[in-house]
Amino acid sequence: MxxxxxxxxxxxxxxxxxxxxxxxxxxxxxxxxxxxxxxxxxxxxxxxxxxxxxxxxxxxxxxxxxxxxxxxxxxxxxxxxxxxxxxxxxxxxxxxxxxxxxxxxxxxxxxxxxxxxxxxxxxxxxxxxxxxxxxxxxxxxxxxxxxxxxxxxxxxxxxxxxxxxxxxxxxxxxxxxxxxxGAGDGKKGLPGNVFYYQTLKANEVFNALDGKQRKAALLTEAPKETDVLVQGSAGAFPGLSVGDLSSDQKALVESVLKVILAPYREEDVEEALTLQKEGGGLDALHMAFYQAEDLGDDQVWDIWRIESPTVVCHFRGAPHVHAYLNIAKKA
Structure with missing residues (x-):
């Protein structure tokens, strides 16, 4: 080897x-x-x-x-x-x-x-x-x-x-x-990386936002990548409230969730979506993008996060991909 x-x-x-x-x-x-x-x-x-x-x-x-x-x-x-x-x-x-x-x-x-x-x-x-x-x-x-x-x-x-x-x-x-x-480590677009398509999909949401929405969604520094505690209904979630978006924008966020879940078996995906709905569905989600570690300074935000009372997806796409997915109901 x-x-x-x-x-x-x-x-x-x-x-x-x-x-x-x-x-x-x-x-x-x-x-x-x-x-x-x-x-x-x-x-x-x-x-x-x-x-x-x-x-x-x-x-x-x-x-x-x-x-x-x-x-x-x-x-x-x-x-x-x-x-x-x-x-x-x-x-x-x-x-x-x-x-x-x-x-x-x-x-x-x-x-x-x-x-x-x-x-x-x-x-x-x-x-x-x-x-x-x-x-x-x-x-x-x-x-x-x-x-x-x-x-x-x-x-x-x-x-x-x-x-x-x-x-x-x-x-x-x-x-x-x-x-x-680890493919594409530190390079713009992470050439050869099998999960970079998820960053491109997430950035479709950002590109569909207006100026005020982008200001709410784009933050400076991301939380620690392993901070994937499910907070429940009393939690504080960073970024833009998906509930405030138009129906077309919400559909884009939903498409990101589907892309994140797509690599896994149908039974797990169905359970994940049920728990996501129990946590308030799309309207309870928040989505944040982070300016830190923007590979190539191209404003295709490589680090992003989706969170709700029952969902945490933390995607750190720089210098390469580390992604954490936790969908659960807080005890």
């Missing part, structure tokens, strides 16, 4: 090497307040179940594990590792390449099943570029698959993704997820 180029991003440099794994686990920054990461009563909405394709594959993977493997990657459901959120970290020491070929096939099946066809292809490109491929990523299992309390999680450089069978109540995707891509 060829060595990957080093990119100038402190968040990316933090926590991917095996030698740093033990240090990272002892110094783990737990962000338990991000969502109510605990089992609760089920709700009547479209969501994954223990019988969904990914979740049944998780059970087959769990059943295939040796006693030694289970000791290394299986944890109680409420273990602190499940609450961590980062753009770059190994949730367990073993890489996917360390599993048997049959187990690797199941892991690919799980990953394929929690993504859309287009999302699967984008993530494959991202993983190839950023870490040398899918085989370089890490997985963990929390709880007992097939029960009402379990979650599979996969992490690594620029990726955190989950399958929980709706074990985590009132939270889409089983909790906060992360995506990103």
């Amino acid at each position: 060829s060595e990957q180029p080093k990119l100038d991003c402190p968040d990316c440099e933090d926590g991917v090497s095996r030698r740093d794994f033990v240090r990272k686990m002892t110094g783990l920054a737990v962000a338990g307040s991000l969502v109510p990461l605990a089992a609760g009563s089920r709700r009547a909405l479209a969501a994954p179940t223990p019988k969904s394709t990914a979740e049944t594959a998780v059970k087959r993977f769990y059943d295939s594990l040796s006693d030694t493997q289970r000791k290394e990657i299986c944890f109680p459901f409420d273990h602190k590792l499940r609450h961590n959120i980062s753009a770059n970290w190994p949730i367990t020491k073993a890489k996917i390449d360390d599993y048997s070929k049959d187990q690797q096939v199941i892991l690919d099946e799980i990953f394929r099943s929690v993504t859309s066809p287009d999302g699967y292809d984008r993530f494959q490109k991202q993983m190839d570029d950023d870490s040398g491929g899918f085989s370089e990523y890490h997985v963990a299992v929390f709880g007992t698959p097939g029960s009402g309390q379990f979650e599979w999680e996969m992490t690594g450089r620029h990726l955190t993704i989950r399958a929980d069978g709706d074990s985590v109540a009132n939270a889409a995707f089983g909790g906060p997820i992360v995506y990103g891509h």
Whole structure:
């Protein structure tokens, strides 16, 4: 495997090497307040179940594990590792390449099943570029698959993704997820980046605003990228109120949400949209763009954020993409 180029991003440099794994686990920054990461009563909405394709594959993977493997990657459901959120970290020491070929096939099946066809292809490109491929990523299992309390999680450089069978109540995707891509690092337009299209879509909203609206939407400095706490109805949200926009402008914001969710499986998307509506829908959203780190000084704003009582999407597109998505109902 060829060595990957080093990119100038402190968040990316933090926590991917095996030698740093033990240090990272002892110094783990737990962000338990991000969502109510605990089992609760089920709700009547479209969501994954223990019988969904990914979740049944998780059970087959769990059943295939040796006693030694289970000791290394299986944890109680409420273990602190499940609450961590980062753009770059190994949730367990073993890489996917360390599993048997049959187990690797199941892991690919799980990953394929929690993504859309287009999302699967984008993530494959991202993983190839950023870490040398899918085989370089890490997985963990929390709880007992097939029960009402379990979650599979996969992490690594620029990726955190989950399958929980709706074990985590009132939270889409089983909790906060992360995506990103290092391609085009520091260059205008992020050439080759598989997620730059999302910035272009978000900027369609900005371009449709009038002068007064742009003044409300365009802020100077963005909050910390990992500040993705779901605030609930009492929260304070930066930027422009989508509820004050025209119907055409609201439609553009809705199209951004659809683009953000498009890489993921339909069941998770439906749950996310239901929670978004429960938080007030489009009218409750705020959208902000940030002047900081404007690559190429082209006023195509590379850092932007969408937030409501139940939605946080923080997209940091400079020097490359780190994006955090948390859609949940505050406990």
